[in-house]
Amino acid sequence: MLGRFLWPVAGFAIALLLWAWGAKGLEESTPIAAMFAPMETFEALRAMVLGPDIWVHVATSLKRVAVGLGFAILFGVPLGILVGMSKAFSQASTPLFQLLRMVSPLSWMPLAVMVLGVGDAPVYFLLAFAAVWPLMLSTAAGVAQLDPNWMLLARSLSATKWEVIWRLVLPGITAQILTGVRLAIGIIWIVLVPAEMLGVSAGLGYFILDTRDRLAYSELTAAIILIGLLGYALDYAARFVHARWLHSVPSDPLR
Numbered sequence: 001m002l003g004r005f006l007w008p009v010a011g012f013a014i015a016l017l018l019w020a021w022g023a024k025g026l027e028e029s030t031p032i033a034a035m036f037a038p039m040e041t042f043e044a045l046r047a048m049v050l051g052p053d054i055w056v057h058v059a060t061s062l063k064r065v066a067v068g069l070g071f072a073i074l075f076g077v078p079l080g081i082l083v084g085m086s087k088a089f090s091q092a093s094t095p096l097f098q099l100l101r102m103v104s105p106l107s108w109m110p111l112a113v114m115v116l117g118v119g120d121a122p123v124y125f126l127l128a129f130a131a132v133w134p135l136m137l138s139t140a141a142g143v144a145q146l147d148p149n150w151m152l153l154a155r156s157l158s159a160t161k162w163e164v165i166w167r168l169v170l171p172g173i174t175a176q177i178l179t180g181v182r183l184a185i186g187i188i189w190i191v192l193v194p195a196e197m198l199g200v201s202a203g204l205g206y207f208i209l210d211t212r213d214r215l216a217y218s219e220l221t222a223a224i225i226l227i228g229l230l231g232y233a234l235d236y237a238a239r240f241v242h243a244r245w246l247h248s249v250p251s252d253p254l255r
Helices: 002-026 031-036 038-050 053-085 087-101 105-116 120-144 148-156 161-195 204-213 217-248
Strands: none
Touching: 002 031, 002 038, 031 038, 031 217, 038 053, 038 217, 053 087, 053 120, 053 161, 053 204, 053 217, 087 120, 105 120, 105 161, 120 161, 148 161, 161 204, 161 217, 204 217
């Protein structure tokens, strides 16, 4: 039990030592490297989290994550159900979806700005576009894994298509949808920072650019650490919800 905590602490300690050693080694050739050192970074991080400004950017970024994830769920889950339940739709759409899935969301940045303008709209589009694919694929995989006997039972009871989806399919694939949500959150969080460099005036991506322009490199490194901590917290929350769901629902959605 103790080793479960000691090993992560040891890993972080080694990483911290390597970070300090690397910053110290670069000071002679690159004097600015001293501003990236651990002590300066953690002092900037302490001042940052105790002040009000960074939390405005954090709140703005989290709102964009929520909206982007909401749009991804709105489109990804129905598409996944349709792919999983309709063989014709799956055959017709899968090649197109696979092609679009392999295009980096950041490739759409110029088009998003030209079509949607500057502001939140292109950011929402990029985040939703990045997150829709893991949600769609996880949902479709969940539908494919449903016991076909459940479908036969529903048909024998004269259930409508909507009743089958609402009372049988959705309860049966909720665990897979939550897996897709967790994957989508991870992708959104990675895409968020570059997406927030699209002419917005707040957010963690904007803050990164602002620290660069102000030559506040200690704050820049501190912001990177804060982004990592927030991303870890979001992933932990998604894993917690997924684990609680798996332990709280019966394996048979008809029950």
